[in-house]
Amino acid sequence: MPAVMPLADFNRNQSAVISRLKETAEPLYLTRNGKSAVVVMDAEAIDRAISRRQQEHEREMDVYRGLLAGYQEAQEGKVFETGDVFV
Structure with a gap:
């Protein structure tokens, strides 16, 4: 199951989330108002x-x-x- 996180949580914890993205190499779906807004992934x-x-x-x-x-x-x-x- 893909990782999902509210955009607000991502904004509060960017460094930790980016570190996790680097470790997992998996995409992270960011939501706004409970709906998918964007997907971020390690470069x-x-x-x-x-x-x-x-x-x-x-x-x-x-x-x-x-x-x-x-x-x-x-x-x-x-x-x-x-x-x-x-x-």
């Missing part, structure tokens, strides 16, 4: 998360490009008979 943790997402995206795009290349080859008639592939 290094968010950098790692963004980098990981970019790597995942690149892997997904590699798969997509491979599928597209195979589809284009099939459209151009560059196909093999099943017996020629499974020897």
Whole structure:
């Protein structure tokens, strides 16, 4: 379950909360009037998360490009008979 804290509590205890964010590397949801207002996260943790997402995206795009290349080859008639592939 994500950590949640009122914005007023964060403002009163910023140093302690920031230290905890650095230790946990987890996001903290800040609320205003009982509703989510913003999310804060340690800078290094968010950098790692963004980098990981970019790597995942690149892997997904590699798969997509491979599928597209195979589809284009099939459209151009560059196909093999099943017996020629499974020897």
